Amino acid sequence: MAGKVVLTYFNGRGKMESIRWLLAVAEVEFDEVYLTTREQYEKLLSDGDLMFQQVPLVEIDGMKLIQSKAILNYIAEKYNLHGKDLKSRVMINMYSEGLMDLMEMIMMLAFTADLNAQLDTIQTKAKKRYLPVFEKALSGSIYLVGGKMSCADVQLLECTLMLEEKFPAILADFHNIKSFQGRMTENPAIKRFLQPGSKRKQQPDETYVKTIKEVFQIN
Template sequence: MAGKVVLYYFNGRGKMEAIRWLLTVAEVEFDEVHLTTREQYQKLLSDGALMFQQVPMVEMDGMKLVQTKAILNYIAEKYNLHGKDHEERVRINMYSEGLMDLMEMIMMLPFTADPKPKLDNIQTKAKERYLPVFEKALNGPVYLVGGKLSCADVQLLECTLMLEEKFPGILSEFPNIKSFQGRMTQIPAISRFLQPGSKRKPQPDENYVKTVMEVFNIKQLFP
Protein backbone atom coordinates (compact mmCIF):
# COMPACT_ATOMS: atom_id res chain seq x y z
CA MET A 1 0.00 0.00 0.00
CA ALA A 2 1.40 3.39 -0.95
CA GLY A 3 2.15 5.65 2.00
CA LYS A 4 1.51 9.33 2.47
CA VAL A 5 2.87 11.73 -0.13
CA VAL A 6 6.15 13.32 0.99
CA LEU A 7 7.69 16.45 -0.51
CA TYR A 8 11.44 17.05 -0.37
CA TYR A 9 12.34 20.70 -0.76
CA PHE A 10 13.25 23.84 1.14
CA ASN A 11 10.85 25.45 3.60
CA GLY A 12 9.80 27.96 0.97
CA ARG A 13 7.99 28.35 -2.31
CA GLY A 14 10.26 27.83 -5.28
CA LYS A 15 9.26 25.19 -7.78
CA MET A 16 7.58 23.06 -5.11
CA GLU A 17 4.84 25.61 -4.45
CA ALA A 18 2.91 24.76 -7.63
CA ILE A 19 2.99 21.12 -6.52
CA ARG A 20 1.67 22.05 -3.07
CA TRP A 21 -1.13 24.01 -4.73
CA LEU A 22 -2.14 21.14 -7.00
CA LEU A 23 -2.08 18.51 -4.24
CA THR A 24 -4.19 20.84 -2.10
CA VAL A 25 -6.81 21.27 -4.83
CA ALA A 26 -6.83 17.51 -5.37
CA GLU A 27 -7.34 17.22 -1.59
CA VAL A 28 -4.28 15.01 -1.16
CA GLU A 29 -2.63 15.10 2.27
CA PHE A 30 1.15 15.45 2.23
CA ASP A 31 4.11 15.71 4.57
CA GLU A 32 7.26 17.71 3.92
CA VAL A 33 10.95 17.11 4.53
CA HIS A 34 12.68 20.49 4.50
CA LEU A 35 16.26 20.65 3.29
CA THR A 36 18.31 22.77 5.67
CA THR A 37 21.84 21.41 5.24
CA ARG A 38 24.10 20.37 2.39
CA GLU A 39 24.48 16.99 4.09
CA GLN A 40 20.77 16.26 3.64
CA TYR A 41 21.05 17.05 -0.06
CA GLN A 42 24.17 14.92 -0.45
CA LYS A 43 22.45 11.99 1.25
CA LEU A 44 19.57 12.20 -1.24
CA LEU A 45 22.18 12.14 -4.01
CA SER A 46 24.04 9.17 -2.55
CA ASP A 47 20.76 7.29 -2.06
CA GLY A 48 19.98 7.75 -5.77
CA ALA A 49 16.75 9.61 -4.98
CA LEU A 50 17.41 12.53 -7.34
CA MET A 51 17.53 11.41 -10.97
CA PHE A 52 19.05 14.67 -12.20
CA GLN A 53 20.57 15.79 -8.89
CA GLN A 54 17.76 18.32 -8.45
CA VAL A 55 14.79 19.01 -6.23
CA PRO A 56 11.76 19.17 -6.05
CA MET A 57 11.39 15.48 -5.33
CA VAL A 58 8.06 13.89 -4.40
CA GLU A 59 7.59 10.42 -2.95
CA MET A 60 4.23 9.25 -4.23
CA ASP A 61 2.66 5.90 -5.10
CA GLY A 62 5.91 4.10 -4.36
CA MET A 63 7.90 6.31 -6.74
CA LYS A 64 10.43 9.09 -6.33
CA LEU A 65 9.20 11.72 -8.77
CA VAL A 66 11.43 14.55 -10.03
CA GLN A 67 11.15 17.36 -12.60
CA THR A 68 8.41 19.84 -11.78
CA LYS A 69 6.40 19.52 -14.99
CA ALA A 70 6.43 15.73 -14.81
CA ILE A 71 5.24 15.80 -11.20
CA LEU A 72 2.47 18.28 -11.98
CA ASN A 73 1.34 16.24 -14.98
CA TYR A 74 1.26 13.04 -12.92
CA ILE A 75 -0.88 14.64 -10.20
CA ALA A 76 -3.16 16.29 -12.79
CA GLU A 77 -3.67 12.99 -14.65
CA LYS A 78 -4.31 11.03 -11.48
CA TYR A 79 -6.85 13.45 -10.08
CA ASN A 80 -8.69 14.34 -13.29
CA LEU A 81 -7.27 17.86 -13.59
CA HIS A 82 -5.77 17.42 -17.05
CA GLY A 83 -8.62 17.55 -19.54
CA LYS A 84 -10.75 14.86 -21.14
CA ASP A 85 -8.78 14.27 -24.34
CA HIS A 86 -5.52 15.02 -26.17
CA GLU A 87 -6.70 18.37 -27.48
CA GLU A 88 -7.70 19.63 -24.04
CA ARG A 89 -4.48 18.33 -22.49
CA VAL A 90 -2.24 20.12 -24.97
CA ARG A 91 -4.14 23.38 -24.43
CA ILE A 92 -3.82 22.96 -20.67
CA ASN A 93 -0.10 22.24 -21.06
CA MET A 94 0.44 25.35 -23.19
CA TYR A 95 -1.25 27.52 -20.59
CA SER A 96 0.64 25.81 -17.76
CA GLU A 97 4.04 26.16 -19.35
CA GLY A 98 3.47 29.84 -20.10
CA LEU A 99 2.51 30.41 -16.48
CA MET A 100 5.56 28.50 -15.25
CA ASP A 101 7.81 30.66 -17.44
CA LEU A 102 6.39 33.77 -15.79
CA MET A 103 6.47 32.37 -12.26
CA GLU A 104 10.07 31.18 -12.63
CA MET A 105 11.11 34.76 -13.41
CA ILE A 106 9.55 35.83 -10.10
CA MET A 107 11.15 32.89 -8.26
CA MET A 108 14.62 34.02 -9.32
CA LEU A 109 14.24 37.57 -7.96
CA PRO A 110 15.47 36.78 -4.41
CA PHE A 111 18.67 35.32 -5.88
CA THR A 112 19.35 38.37 -8.06
CA ALA A 113 21.89 40.98 -6.98
CA ASP A 114 19.92 43.86 -8.53
CA PRO A 115 16.26 42.87 -8.90
CA LYS A 116 14.91 46.27 -10.01
CA PRO A 117 15.54 45.87 -13.78
CA LYS A 118 14.18 42.33 -13.65
CA LEU A 119 11.06 43.50 -11.80
CA ASP A 120 10.41 46.05 -14.53
CA ASN A 121 10.88 43.37 -17.18
CA ILE A 122 8.53 40.95 -15.40
CA GLN A 123 5.82 43.57 -15.08
CA THR A 124 6.07 44.49 -18.75
CA LYS A 125 5.99 40.88 -19.92
CA ALA A 126 3.12 40.03 -17.60
CA LYS A 127 0.97 42.90 -18.89
CA GLU A 128 1.89 42.62 -22.56
CA ARG A 129 2.62 38.93 -23.18
CA TYR A 130 1.00 36.70 -20.57
CA LEU A 131 -2.06 38.26 -18.92
CA PRO A 132 -3.76 39.24 -22.21
CA VAL A 133 -3.79 35.56 -23.19
CA PHE A 134 -5.72 34.59 -20.08
CA GLU A 135 -7.98 37.64 -20.16
CA LYS A 136 -9.10 36.58 -23.66
CA ALA A 137 -9.47 32.91 -22.70
CA LEU A 138 -11.70 33.83 -19.75
CA ASN A 139 -14.03 36.08 -21.75
CA GLY A 140 -17.09 34.00 -20.99
CA PRO A 141 -15.79 30.61 -19.81
CA VAL A 142 -15.60 29.88 -16.08
CA TYR A 143 -12.41 27.86 -16.53
CA LEU A 144 -9.60 27.97 -19.08
CA VAL A 145 -10.26 24.68 -20.86
CA GLY A 146 -13.31 22.47 -21.34
CA GLY A 147 -15.55 24.14 -18.77
CA LYS A 148 -13.86 22.18 -15.99
CA LEU A 149 -11.21 22.90 -13.36
CA SER A 150 -7.72 21.92 -14.50
CA CYS A 151 -4.15 22.29 -13.30
CA ALA A 152 -3.81 25.35 -15.56
CA ASP A 153 -6.53 27.12 -13.57
CA VAL A 154 -4.72 26.36 -10.32
CA GLN A 155 -1.45 27.69 -11.71
CA LEU A 156 -3.13 30.82 -13.03
CA LEU A 157 -4.48 31.58 -9.57
CA GLU A 158 -1.06 30.99 -8.01
CA CYS A 159 0.59 33.20 -10.63
CA THR A 160 -1.87 36.08 -10.23
CA LEU A 161 -1.40 36.09 -6.47
CA MET A 162 2.38 36.18 -6.94
CA LEU A 163 2.06 39.07 -9.37
CA GLU A 164 -0.15 41.05 -7.01
CA GLU A 165 2.42 40.66 -4.25
CA LYS A 166 4.99 42.40 -6.45
CA PHE A 167 2.69 44.71 -8.41
CA PRO A 168 -0.47 45.62 -6.47
CA GLY A 169 -3.25 46.57 -8.84
CA ILE A 170 -1.73 44.78 -11.85
CA LEU A 171 -5.04 43.02 -12.52
CA SER A 172 -7.02 46.27 -12.75
CA GLU A 173 -6.76 46.11 -16.54
CA PHE A 174 -7.79 42.44 -16.63
CA PRO A 175 -11.33 42.16 -15.19
CA ASN A 176 -11.94 38.62 -16.47
CA ILE A 177 -8.84 37.37 -14.66
CA LYS A 178 -9.80 39.25 -11.50
CA SER A 179 -13.28 37.68 -11.57
CA PHE A 180 -11.71 34.26 -12.17
CA GLN A 181 -9.42 34.82 -9.19
CA GLY A 182 -12.41 35.61 -7.01
CA ARG A 183 -14.23 32.44 -8.09
CA MET A 184 -11.18 30.27 -7.51
CA THR A 185 -10.59 31.53 -4.00
CA GLN A 186 -14.13 30.39 -3.08
CA ILE A 187 -13.25 26.74 -3.73
CA PRO A 188 -13.16 25.25 -0.20
CA ALA A 189 -9.74 23.59 -0.50
CA ILE A 190 -8.21 26.78 -1.91
CA SER A 191 -9.93 28.97 0.68
CA ARG A 192 -8.38 26.85 3.43
CA PHE A 193 -4.96 26.94 1.74
CA LEU A 194 -5.06 30.74 1.72
CA GLN A 195 -5.65 30.94 5.47
CA PRO A 196 -2.82 31.53 7.98
CA GLY A 197 -1.32 28.29 9.27
CA SER A 198 -1.79 26.33 6.03
CA LYS A 199 1.02 24.65 4.12
CA ARG A 200 1.20 27.56 1.70
CA LYS A 201 4.60 29.20 1.96
CA PRO A 202 5.23 32.92 2.44
CA GLN A 203 7.28 35.07 0.10
CA PRO A 204 10.97 34.08 0.25
CA ASP A 205 13.08 35.91 2.81
CA GLU A 206 16.80 36.18 3.52
CA ASN A 207 16.85 32.94 5.51
CA TYR A 208 15.32 31.02 2.61
CA VAL A 209 17.86 32.45 0.16
CA LYS A 210 20.74 31.71 2.55
CA THR A 211 19.61 28.10 3.05
CA VAL A 212 19.25 27.42 -0.69
CA MET A 213 22.69 28.88 -1.40
CA GLU A 214 24.32 26.85 1.37
CA VAL A 215 22.64 23.57 0.41
CA PHE A 216 23.62 23.98 -3.25
CA ASN A 217 27.00 25.55 -2.43
CA ILE A 218 26.26 28.75 -4.39
CA LYS A 219 28.84 31.41 -3.54
CA GLN A 220 27.18 34.59 -4.78
CA LEU A 221 23.92 36.02 -6.06
CA PHE A 222 23.26 36.04 -9.77
CA PRO A 223 23.75 39.23 -11.80
Protein backbone atom coordinates in the same frame (compact mmCIF):
# COMPACT_ATOMS: atom_id res chain seq x y z
CA MET B 1 -1.93 0.88 0.38
CA ALA B 2 0.48 3.68 -0.49
CA GLY B 3 1.57 5.93 2.36
CA LYS B 4 1.14 9.66 2.63
CA VAL B 5 2.73 11.80 -0.07
CA VAL B 6 6.10 13.25 1.03
CA LEU B 7 7.65 16.38 -0.45
CA THR B 8 11.37 17.05 -0.10
CA TYR B 9 12.40 20.64 -0.75
CA PHE B 10 13.37 23.86 0.99
CA ASN B 11 11.03 25.59 3.43
CA GLY B 12 9.84 28.03 0.81
CA ARG B 13 8.00 28.34 -2.44
CA GLY B 14 10.32 27.69 -5.37
CA LYS B 15 9.34 24.98 -7.82
CA MET B 16 7.58 22.97 -5.14
CA GLU B 17 4.88 25.56 -4.51
CA SER B 18 2.82 24.71 -7.61
CA ILE B 19 2.94 21.07 -6.50
CA ARG B 20 1.67 22.04 -3.03
CA TRP B 21 -1.13 24.02 -4.64
CA LEU B 22 -2.20 21.15 -6.86
CA LEU B 23 -2.17 18.61 -4.05
CA ALA B 24 -4.18 20.99 -1.89
CA VAL B 25 -6.80 21.43 -4.61
CA ALA B 26 -6.94 17.63 -5.05
CA GLU B 27 -7.37 17.43 -1.25
CA VAL B 28 -4.35 15.16 -0.89
CA GLU B 29 -2.60 15.28 2.48
CA PHE B 30 1.18 15.47 2.38
CA ASP B 31 4.15 15.67 4.68
CA GLU B 32 7.24 17.76 4.03
CA VAL B 33 10.93 17.18 4.58
CA TYR B 34 12.88 20.42 4.48
CA LEU B 35 16.39 20.55 3.10
CA THR B 36 18.52 22.58 5.48
CA THR B 37 22.04 21.13 5.11
CA ARG B 38 24.46 20.07 2.41
CA GLU B 39 24.67 16.66 4.09
CA GLN B 40 20.96 16.00 3.51
CA TYR B 41 21.36 16.80 -0.17
CA GLU B 42 24.45 14.62 -0.52
CA LYS B 43 22.62 11.70 1.10
CA LEU B 44 19.79 12.04 -1.43
CA LEU B 45 22.41 11.93 -4.17
CA SER B 46 24.21 8.90 -2.72
CA ASP B 47 20.89 7.08 -2.24
CA GLY B 48 20.09 7.61 -5.90
CA ASP B 49 16.91 9.55 -5.19
CA LEU B 50 17.67 12.53 -7.46
CA MET B 51 17.87 11.41 -11.07
CA PHE B 52 19.28 14.72 -12.31
CA GLN B 53 20.70 15.88 -8.95
CA GLN B 54 17.78 18.27 -8.51
CA VAL B 55 14.83 18.87 -6.23
CA PRO B 56 11.82 19.00 -5.90
CA LEU B 57 11.44 15.36 -4.93
CA VAL B 58 7.97 13.91 -4.42
CA GLU B 59 7.32 10.44 -3.01
CA ILE B 60 3.93 9.24 -4.20
CA ASP B 61 2.38 5.88 -5.04
CA GLY B 62 5.61 4.04 -4.28
CA MET B 63 7.63 6.25 -6.64
CA LYS B 64 10.24 8.94 -6.10
CA LEU B 65 9.53 11.61 -8.69
CA ILE B 66 11.64 14.55 -9.74
CA GLN B 67 11.22 17.26 -12.43
CA SER B 68 8.40 19.60 -11.53
CA LYS B 69 6.52 19.40 -14.87
CA ALA B 70 6.46 15.61 -14.73
CA ILE B 71 5.25 15.71 -11.12
CA LEU B 72 2.51 18.22 -11.89
CA ASN B 73 1.35 16.20 -14.88
CA TYR B 74 1.19 13.01 -12.82
CA ILE B 75 -0.86 14.65 -10.07
CA ALA B 76 -3.13 16.33 -12.61
CA GLU B 77 -3.75 13.04 -14.41
CA LYS B 78 -4.31 11.11 -11.18
CA TYR B 79 -6.83 13.58 -9.79
CA ASN B 80 -8.69 14.47 -13.00
CA LEU B 81 -7.21 17.95 -13.36
CA HIS B 82 -5.73 17.50 -16.83
CA GLY B 83 -8.56 17.77 -19.32
CA LYS B 84 -10.94 15.29 -20.89
CA ASP B 85 -8.94 14.41 -24.01
CA LEU B 86 -5.64 14.87 -25.84
CA LYS B 87 -6.54 18.23 -27.36
CA SER B 88 -7.65 19.59 -24.00
CA ARG B 89 -4.44 18.39 -22.37
CA VAL B 90 -2.16 20.05 -24.91
CA MET B 91 -3.98 23.38 -24.40
CA ILE B 92 -3.71 22.96 -20.63
CA ASN B 93 0.00 22.19 -20.99
CA MET B 94 0.61 25.28 -23.11
CA TYR B 95 -1.11 27.52 -20.59
CA SER B 96 0.70 25.79 -17.74
CA GLU B 97 4.15 26.13 -19.25
CA GLY B 98 3.59 29.81 -20.00
CA LEU B 99 2.60 30.37 -16.39
CA MET B 100 5.64 28.46 -15.18
CA ASP B 101 7.89 30.68 -17.30
CA LEU B 102 6.41 33.77 -15.67
CA MET B 103 6.50 32.32 -12.16
CA GLU B 104 10.14 31.29 -12.55
CA MET B 105 11.02 34.93 -13.24
CA ILE B 106 9.30 35.90 -10.00
CA MET B 107 11.02 33.06 -8.11
CA MET B 108 14.43 34.34 -9.19
CA LEU B 109 13.84 37.82 -7.76
CA ALA B 110 15.23 36.74 -4.40
CA PHE B 111 18.54 35.91 -6.10
CA THR B 112 18.68 38.99 -8.36
CA ALA B 113 21.19 41.78 -7.85
CA ASP B 114 19.39 44.45 -9.92
CA LEU B 115 15.97 44.00 -8.34
CA ASN B 116 14.26 47.09 -9.74
CA ALA B 117 15.24 46.33 -13.32
CA GLN B 118 13.99 42.76 -13.02
CA LEU B 119 10.72 43.91 -11.46
CA ASP B 120 10.20 46.25 -14.42
CA THR B 121 10.89 43.39 -16.83
CA ILE B 122 8.44 41.08 -15.08
CA GLN B 123 5.70 43.68 -14.96
CA THR B 124 6.11 44.55 -18.63
CA LYS B 125 6.14 40.93 -19.78
CA ALA B 126 3.21 40.02 -17.56
CA LYS B 127 1.04 42.85 -18.90
CA LYS B 128 2.04 42.57 -22.56
CA ARG B 129 2.84 38.89 -23.13
CA TYR B 130 1.14 36.69 -20.54
CA LEU B 131 -1.94 38.25 -18.95
CA PRO B 132 -3.62 39.18 -22.27
CA VAL B 133 -3.56 35.49 -23.24
CA PHE B 134 -5.48 34.48 -20.12
CA GLU B 135 -7.81 37.47 -20.28
CA LYS B 136 -8.86 36.37 -23.76
CA ALA B 137 -9.15 32.69 -22.80
CA LEU B 138 -11.47 33.58 -19.92
CA SER B 139 -13.78 35.74 -22.03
CA GLY B 140 -17.14 34.04 -21.57
CA SER B 141 -15.53 31.02 -19.91
CA ILE B 142 -15.43 29.98 -16.27
CA TYR B 143 -12.17 28.03 -16.70
CA LEU B 144 -9.35 28.08 -19.23
CA VAL B 145 -10.12 24.80 -21.02
CA GLY B 146 -13.30 22.80 -21.51
CA GLY B 147 -15.42 24.43 -18.82
CA LYS B 148 -13.73 22.40 -16.10
CA MET B 149 -11.03 23.21 -13.56
CA SER B 150 -7.56 22.01 -14.54
CA CYS B 151 -4.03 22.32 -13.24
CA ALA B 152 -3.60 25.38 -15.50
CA ASP B 153 -6.41 27.17 -13.66
CA VAL B 154 -4.75 26.42 -10.33
CA GLN B 155 -1.45 27.76 -11.62
CA LEU B 156 -3.10 30.88 -13.03
CA LEU B 157 -4.51 31.66 -9.60
CA GLU B 158 -1.14 31.00 -7.97
CA CYS B 159 0.68 33.15 -10.52
CA THR B 160 -1.69 36.11 -10.36
CA LEU B 161 -1.56 36.15 -6.57
CA MET B 162 2.25 36.19 -6.80
CA LEU B 163 2.08 39.09 -9.25
CA GLU B 164 -0.24 41.06 -6.98
CA GLU B 165 2.22 40.68 -4.11
CA LYS B 166 4.72 42.66 -6.20
CA PHE B 167 2.33 44.83 -8.24
CA PRO B 168 -0.96 45.26 -6.35
CA ALA B 169 -2.78 46.98 -9.23
CA ILE B 170 -1.52 44.75 -12.05
CA LEU B 171 -4.94 43.20 -12.76
CA ALA B 172 -6.75 46.53 -12.97
CA ASP B 173 -7.23 46.18 -16.74
CA PHE B 174 -7.75 42.41 -16.71
CA HIS B 175 -11.34 42.09 -15.51
CA ASN B 176 -11.86 38.50 -16.66
CA ILE B 177 -8.82 37.34 -14.71
CA LYS B 178 -9.92 39.26 -11.63
CA SER B 179 -13.37 37.66 -11.79
CA PHE B 180 -11.71 34.27 -12.27
CA GLN B 181 -9.65 34.87 -9.13
CA GLY B 182 -12.80 35.59 -7.17
CA ARG B 183 -14.44 32.36 -8.35
CA MET B 184 -11.38 30.23 -7.69
CA THR B 185 -10.89 31.52 -4.17
CA GLU B 186 -14.42 30.39 -3.30
CA ASN B 187 -13.42 26.77 -3.93
CA PRO B 188 -13.40 25.17 -0.44
CA ALA B 189 -10.00 23.47 -0.85
CA ILE B 190 -8.42 26.66 -2.20
CA LYS B 191 -10.04 28.74 0.53
CA ARG B 192 -8.46 26.46 3.14
CA PHE B 193 -5.06 26.65 1.43
CA LEU B 194 -5.18 30.44 1.49
CA GLN B 195 -5.85 30.57 5.22
CA PRO B 196 -3.06 31.32 7.71
CA GLY B 197 -1.48 28.16 9.03
CA SER B 198 -1.88 26.18 5.81
CA LYS B 199 1.05 24.61 3.96
CA ARG B 200 1.18 27.50 1.52
CA LYS B 201 4.56 29.20 1.75
CA GLN B 202 5.26 32.90 2.12
CA GLN B 203 7.44 35.01 -0.13
CA PRO B 204 11.13 34.04 0.03
CA ASP B 205 13.21 35.68 2.73
CA GLU B 206 16.93 35.88 3.53
CA THR B 207 16.90 32.56 5.40
CA TYR B 208 15.43 30.76 2.39
CA VAL B 209 18.03 32.23 0.04
CA LYS B 210 20.89 31.54 2.44
CA THR B 211 19.83 27.91 2.90
CA ILE B 212 19.66 27.26 -0.84
CA LYS B 213 23.09 28.77 -1.38
CA GLU B 214 24.58 26.67 1.43
CA VAL B 215 22.98 23.40 0.30
CA PHE B 216 23.99 23.86 -3.34
CA GLN B 217 27.30 25.56 -2.45
CA ILE B 218 26.53 28.70 -4.43
CA ASN B 219 28.80 31.67 -3.80
